[in-house]
Amino acid sequence: MIPLHGADRNQASPTARPRRPRPVPHHQTPAEDPPLTVAPEPQEQQERPSDWEQRLGGLLDFVRRRMAGDYEVDEFGFDADLTDNIIMPPLKPLYEKWFRVETIGIHNIPAEGGALLVANHSGTLPLDATMTAYAVANEHPSKRHLRMLGADLVFKTPLLGALARKSGQTLACNPDAERLLSSGEVVGVWPEGFKGIGKPFKDRYKLQRFGRGGFVSAALNTGVPIIPVSIVGAEEIYPMIGDIKALARLFGFPYFPITPTFPLLGPLGAIPLPSKWYIEFGEPIHTNNFGENAADDPMLVFNLTDQVRETIQQTLYRLLTQRRNVFLG
Amino acid sequence: MAPKVVLVTGVSRFLGGNLAARFAANPDIERVLGVDTEPPPRDLLRRMGRAEFVRADIRNPLIAKVIATAGVDTVVHASVTANPAGPTGRTVMKEMNVIGTMQLLAACQKSPHVRKLVVKSTSAVYGSSPRDPAVFAEGMSPKDLPSSGYAKDAVEVEGYVRGFSRRRPDVDVTTLRFTNFIGPRIDTVLTRYFALPVVPTVLGYDARVQLLHSEDALAILERATMHDLPGVFNAGGEGVLLLSQAIRRAGRLTLPVPSGAVPSVGRFFRSARLVDFSPDQMRFLNWGRVVDTSLLKREFGFTPRWTTRQAFDDYVSGRDLRPLIGTERVEAIERGLLDAAAKLR
Incomplete structure (x- = not known):
């Protein structure tokens, strides 16, 4: 080239x-x-x-x-050199040309210091996480690396697990999240997990349960702001109209999707539909004013979890009413 | 209070022997006893100087007599090891590790003079799995308890040590969970592994490896003996190398082996007497392991002089490992390409 x-x-x-x-x-x-x-x-x-x-x-x-072998790798296995030079560049056409991602309020991510991004999860394959990471790394003025928290299934899988660690992801657990946040990283979490990403197309843009609120206690323990992130467009990339439970169990997947193109068109079914995306980074919710041991107050944790969830849900509805066409925006 | 009579187990190996040598060089210590089943190699024995070598099996109650008659006040248990003596040495290793520790602790419990116990343990007690946090702190327990091999031995050893400190609360017990050792002088499974010309790895996995320079390990054990620092501490160098990165730094070639073929490849290397990997060490090659050493720096008061990367580079240069394609060659190719590009202009 x-x-x-x-x-x-x-x-x-x-x-x-x-x-x-x-x-x-x-x-x-x-x-x-x-x-x-x-x-x-x-x-x-x-x-x-x-x-x-x-x-x-x-x-x-x-x-x-x-x-x-002359490059730095941090204790989570994050290889910034590889991420910036090999993993990120091929995502550029997908981000700019295919999904035409538009970001709103990216300045809500602080220029330095820890922050916890909490987003809705959708799309059968976690392209929403990839695009959010690309947005933070390329559109934010200080070009920050988004450190994402993933399910253990990711790290168990050969190749994928190694790649995930090298691109800055780590296991979704409180010790890892708090360690990253207290060392001043931007951490991304998708608390709906497989319930969100693997939900049927008819339930699109309906937020699922937000885990057990572990992400809120991580933010409370480290005193970093929570930034609600609402992603519109990812639901339509692989509309999941069916789920073969038996095959999922056979392969050990959480679901086995049927989309209009998969498995009908075979490998071509892996091409996502070119929906128009919006990623809105909401107003930060500060967590440093609740005093010490706030994470030990379950009611506070539940309330904050609900607040974040409601914010994302409302933002999703607002973005959806503004959107006239799935593919043209 | 500084110890007067020190007993070190496992002196025929690198750590125990060099530790005994350091104590022998310290005039504050009156007497140094070194125990092992076989005598140390001659150069190590020479370095140990005035330290007395006692050929005894710590699996045998005789060890109690040694401790009682010499009036040992400090015991350094450095013989728990991951390196079996030979292809059939695994059962013997387990006996030495577990039964030996039981006997030694029983002897310590009987002796009224013993005031301090330092145990060389391993970070392998945290196991190694994809469901574990990336960095282990001392308070964490593994998701999957190690079910076999050295890691299980170490878990059991630590269990007996905890029982001992419960029964003898007057004895200061320091447990040190070391990461893998590396250095130009020490000989471990890992140093042999990286010296292979073509290094087999598990396809699709890239472990995070944290290393500790053997000199730092000696300094840590010495500090634990000379000062009263009871507790459990992780001990490892700063920073992390990926397995693939370490192999590249050593100038070796990687041979990714599909995980299904790993056991047979492991058997081949064992029977060829190249590297003897146990299943738990294989798992370590899949996932790797990193420990949090802030407690070591803050409370134990020791910062390793070598980072993981420096320790590894010291090993590479100390062992004189030459890369298959030299750096000068690579730089020459790079210059050539840039010159050609300039001509195209």
């Missing part, structure tokens, strides 16, 4: 160069001539090749780093 890019530009410059001097003698005085014709040319020669050469240099540097 890079040499092609370079070749493109090299082809472009010879065609551009002979054209430029032609109008000059006709329309401009000789005094103005030198700065106009001379000045842009050295700039072209220096900048154009150096752009792709820099990219080639960066690529080679990356390959050498990977071969020598």
Whole structure:
């Protein structure tokens, strides 16, 4: 891809160069001539090749780093080098062209320090989590990494589990969440879990039970704000119209989906429908003003859980009324 | 209070022997006794200096006599090990670990002089599974209790140690849960594993590995002996290496093995006497294990001098492991490509 890019530009410059001097003698005085014709040319020669050469240099540097094992991995197994250079770039077309994701209120995520993002889960496959992570890493002014909490099924699965850890995910449990939050990371959690992502299409945008509110006690213990995140569009990517329980049990999956295209079209069924997405990051709910041992107060935890859930549900309804078409937005 | 008479178990191995040598070099300690079933290698014995080697089996009640007659006041139990003596050594290893600890603790309980007990345990007691938190603190217990091998031995050993400290509350008991050791001098399953030219790993898994430099391990055991620091402490270096990353840093090639074929590959390496991996260590290669060492730094008052990465690099350079494709070669290729690119301009 890079040499092609370079070749493109090299082809472009010879065609551009002979054209430029032609109008000059006709329309401009000789005094103005030198700065106009001379000045842009050295700039072209220096900048154009150096752009792709820099990219080639960066690529080679990356390959050498990977071969020598010369990169940092944190205690959760998060490999920032791999995430930024290998995992994120292929998601760009999916994010920008396929789902045309629009974010609202991304400034609600603090520029630094811990924050807990709580979002609705949908879409049969967790693309909503992937897109949210992409949004936080690319649209937020300080380009933060979203550290997501996943089910143990993810980490049990070969390849997927290793990839999940390298991309910054860890097991959804309070010790891990609190450790990440207190070290100032942005943590993402999808408390509906499999109940949310694997719900039938007829229940779309109806929030399921929010676990046991473990995420609220993690936020209370570390005093970080909770940011409710509402994702619209993910419900329609793989509309789940059926669930073969027997096959799910056979493979050890939480559900075995039937969508209009899967398993009818085989592997083509893995292509998500191009719905238009909106991700709204809501007003932060502060948790540092409840005093110490607030997490030991079950009533407070329940109330906060309900507050977050209600906020997301209301935001979903509002976004849905504003949306005129599933695919055009 | 500084100890007067110290007994160290497992002195024919790296940790026990070098620990005895350190105590022998300390003039505050009057007498150092080293116990093991077989004599230490000659260079280790020389380094141990004035430390007395007692050839005794800690599985035998005779050990009680040694402790009583010498008036031992501090016992360092460093013989619990993950490295069996040979292909058939696993049963013997288990007996040494578990029965040996029981006998030793029984002897300590009988002796009125004993005031301090330091136990070398392992972070393997936390197990290794995908359902566990990423980082283990001292207070956590594993989701899946280790069901076999060294990890189970260590869990049982720690159980007996807890029972002992309940019966003898006057004795200060320090339990140290070490991560895997690495270093240029120490010989463990892991150091042999990384020295293989082609390193087999489990396909689709990449364990997080936390290591502790063997010199740091010695310093920690020494500090636990010289000071009164009762409690349970995790001991490991700062930071983490992924297994694949460590193999790359050692300049080895990875051979991913599908998990179904892992037992037979493991058997091959065992029978070829290359590396002897037990099933629990195999599980460690799948998931890895990281421990929280803040208690070690804060309360125990020790910060390891080597991070995981530095310790591993020290091992690589100390063992003189040469990468299959040298860094100079890679850099030359990189330069060549960039020059070619500049010519294209």
